[in-house]
Amino acid sequence: MAEMVLKNARVKLGTSGSPTTTLSPFLRSVTVNYSAEILDKTAMGSNSRRRIAGLKDWTATLEFNQSFNTSNINKFFFNLVGKAGSSNCYISIRPESSGVGSTHRYYGKGLLDGYTPISGGVGDLATFSVNILCDGNLTRSSNTQPA
Helix, strand or coil, X not given: CCCCCCCECEEEEECXXXXXXXXXXXXEEEEEEEEEEEEEXXXXXXXXXXXXXXXXXXXXXXXXXXXXXXXXXXXXXXXXXXXXHHHCEEEEEECECCCCCHHHXXXXXXXXXXXXXXXXXXXXXXXXXXXXXXXXXXXXXXXXXXX
């Protein structure tokens, strides 16, 4: 088994099906959660619980170093909050920018639920986190298109 140290994750976001804004230079951490609702289907006469998988869900939590200069990362996230419909947030995530293989690309359409541009105390590094919530399937792609 090949272990890896997560040190060069690649994250792109955008408002079209092919995300174009690379945010990796500001990225501090990335977390992708993928789950299914577990529904209880126990009926009368059962001696034990019975369950079935329901709808799937995913979220991506991203932490960034904040920048208010020409990078426009602040403007980018401010404008993505609550975007609905065709201008939702498309995300593409890979654990490394190269060398891991194309099957480790995760891609989906989501919704940014909020953005806190300023938070911290005296002497703190300016950082922020965003949560991207599921608005469609999360795909683990075998596409060779770089993320």
